[in-house]
Amino acid sequence: MPSIVPTLEWLEGLAWTTAIRESGWGYPLIETSHVASIVAFAGLVIMMDLRLVGLAFTHAPLAQIQRRLFPWQMAGLVPSTATGLLLCCIDPVRYYGNVSFRVKLVLLALAGLNALAFHLKTRRRAGQWDEDPQATATARLAGAASLLLWSAIIVSGRLIAYG
């Protein structure tokens, strides 16, 4: 199997990635935006998860909470993903070899699958337990998994700086 490293080195050597890597303010601005948008996104995801596991807003219909939070969650997810991809392009070789970065990617994939499975499964059945303060066991499990995964993603993301 051919190595991905030459491609990453090519990416790292491009004029625009080099310019951002060597910039005074560009890099801190992108990094800060990345963190700020994650804060917004994770906060809104946690609100949904707390409702699912039954720790908060148990008297509000689940579908309504989901409908209201979703656009704001996306408003956090889109810029955090965009700035994250940008950061990857700026220093790809370093990230490729970074254990915390690899852990974060795996956790992101798991969190994405968890969210996808939850949405596909509940779309059909939400009506049955929408008003019920106690969500179904599957939904509670999805909420708990999401809380754990996103917390671990934030921790592993922070640890990228330390190897």
Add this chain to the structure above:
Amino acid sequence: MKTKIFLVLLAAGALCAVQPAQAHHAFAAEYDATKPVTLTGIVTKMEWANPHGWIYMDVKQPDGTVKHWTIETAGPSQLSRHGLKKADFVDGMSAVVKAYQGIKDPALANGRTLVLKDGRSFYIGSVGGPNDGADL
């Protein structure tokens, strides 16, 4: 309800507790504050980059061999604030760097002060180093 709030706070606290131990010991985890070194040699390459810069330096040892040092510096915005420019670094120039040696890698160091050939001196340290007055 009180139990639930307590549980949430406990979980949040447990997650936060993981952080400080790592975050505030970045210098101590990699560099030895009791091993200051003064390196006089040739700068073979300088990476003016975020989040940290790197100076690669060849230093002649007393036994005649050449040791290849890798010296971590602050990032571009901090180096600029202390008066350095990317153009101040020319491959092959001579320089003196005061630094702290790495714990695991003896050829790695955390840079504190850079003295150029023309005598100009700059603070090149990043946050977390010992309070040795190099930043004054």
